Amino acid sequence: MEFYKITIRPDSGFGTSLKGDTLFGHFCWQAAHAPDLLKTDLDTAIEQYARKPFAVFSSAVPTDAAQDAPHCFKRPDIPLDWFMSSEHLSKKEKILATKELKGKKWLKGNADLILDATRTNLAADTDFKDNGLAETGTCAHNTINRMTGTTGKGRFAPFETSVFRFYPNVLLSLFVLIDPKFLDKDHLVKGMSRIGKFGFGRDASTGMGRFTIIDTCPLPLPDLSAGDGLYTLAPCLPEKGRFNQTWFTPFVRFGKHGDLLAGVRQPFKNPVIMADEGAVCVPAETIDTPYIGCAVTNVSKAMPETVVQAYAPVLPIRIGALHENNL
Structure with missing residues (x-):
C-alpha cells in the first residue's frame, strides 16, 4: 500500500469529529457519485474490503501546533504511571505527577513518525501556539x-x-493508506477536496465541516519494528489472538447514513464498539501490514452491503518492554 499525509485547513465549525471511519464513509459516497475516483466499481471494492481494504483513513491530528513537534497525537491509552516508570518518586510525588499528566492530552511526534511514550514528550493544550486547538x-x-x-x-x-x-491558522493532518490497484493519489485528493468543499459530518448543509487541502505528500510506510508496540490512528477493532496486550478507550459508533440515505425510513446503523484512536497494541506475531483491524458488516437495514472501517493505520511506539506492570 501507499502512505500519504494530507494537510487540511478547517474553514468552518464542525459538528462531527474528523475520525477515520467517518472519513472513509464520506469518501465512499464521493466514489458512488463519481465512479471515476476508483479504478474499479465501488461495489467490487466494498465486496472485498473485509479481505483487502482499498483505503484506510486516520483521524485528524494537529500539525505544527506545539513547539518542535510536527504532529501531536492523542496521548496513548497506556496507564499514566507508565510515563513515570523510570523515575524514582515517592508516593506523594507520584500522585502529584499523575494529576499533572491528566492535563497533558497529547503526545509529540517527530517527522520520522516513531513515537516515544515518555513524560517529556507529553503536551497540554497550553503548550500550543494559541493555548489550544478549538x-x-x-x-x-x-x-x-x-x-x-x-x-x-x-x-x-x-x-x-x-x-x-478550530482557532485561526490551525492545520490538521490526515494519514491515509491506499491500495494503488484501486485508488491513486490524484483521485484521493480529488475526493477529499470535494468533501471539504461540500462539508463533512453533521449540519454540512448549513455550512459546517468545510476544509481546504493545503498539501499532500507521500510518506514511506512506517517501520513497525522500530517500536515495541503499535499506536492506532483511528477507531478500530484489533483482531483476536494477534496481540499480547492491548490498552484502549472504548468508542461506540452510533452510525447514521448520510447523502441519499439520510432521509430513508431507517437511516441509523447498528452501533459498533471499537477501540478509539490512541490505542496501544503489543503484537504477539509479526505484523506485515501498515494497518490493523477488520471491516464490520451487517450494520445497516437500509443498505445491507454497508461496511464500517474498523481498520486503523498504525505507527510504531516505544513504550518500554520492561515496565514494572509487565514484570
Whole structure:
C-alpha cells in the first residue's frame, strides 16, 4: 500500500469529529457519485474490503501546533504511571505527577513518525501556539411550521446543537493508506477536496465541516519494528489472538447514513464498539501490514452491503518492554 499525509485547513465549525471511519464513509459516497475516483466499481471494492481494504483513513491530528513537534497525537491509552516508570518518586510525588499528566492530552511526534511514550514528550493544550486547538460552542436551529410561517412549540421549537470551531491558522493532518490497484493519489485528493468543499459530518448543509487541502505528500510506510508496540490512528477493532496486550478507550459508533440515505425510513446503523484512536497494541506475531483491524458488516437495514472501517493505520511506539506492570 501507499502512505500519504494530507494537510487540511478547517474553514468552518464542525459538528462531527474528523475520525477515520467517518472519513472513509464520506469518501465512499464521493466514489458512488463519481465512479471515476476508483479504478474499479465501488461495489467490487466494498465486496472485498473485509479481505483487502482499498483505503484506510486516520483521524485528524494537529500539525505544527506545539513547539518542535510536527504532529501531536492523542496521548496513548497506556496507564499514566507508565510515563513515570523510570523515575524514582515517592508516593506523594507520584500522585502529584499523575494529576499533572491528566492535563497533558497529547503526545509529540517527530517527522520520522516513531513515537516515544515518555513524560517529556507529553503536551497540554497550553503548550500550543494559541493555548489550544478549538473551542466548543452551540449553533441555533429551528424548524418552520408551514401552516403558520413561524416557529412554535414541540417539533417546531428552536433548539441548539453543539459545534466546535478550530482557532485561526490551525492545520490538521490526515494519514491515509491506499491500495494503488484501486485508488491513486490524484483521485484521493480529488475526493477529499470535494468533501471539504461540500462539508463533512453533521449540519454540512448549513455550512459546517468545510476544509481546504493545503498539501499532500507521500510518506514511506512506517517501520513497525522500530517500536515495541503499535499506536492506532483511528477507531478500530484489533483482531483476536494477534496481540499480547492491548490498552484502549472504548468508542461506540452510533452510525447514521448520510447523502441519499439520510432521509430513508431507517437511516441509523447498528452501533459498533471499537477501540478509539490512541490505542496501544503489543503484537504477539509479526505484523506485515501498515494497518490493523477488520471491516464490520451487517450494520445497516437500509443498505445491507454497508461496511464500517474498523481498520486503523498504525505507527510504531516505544513504550518500554520492561515496565514494572509487565514484570
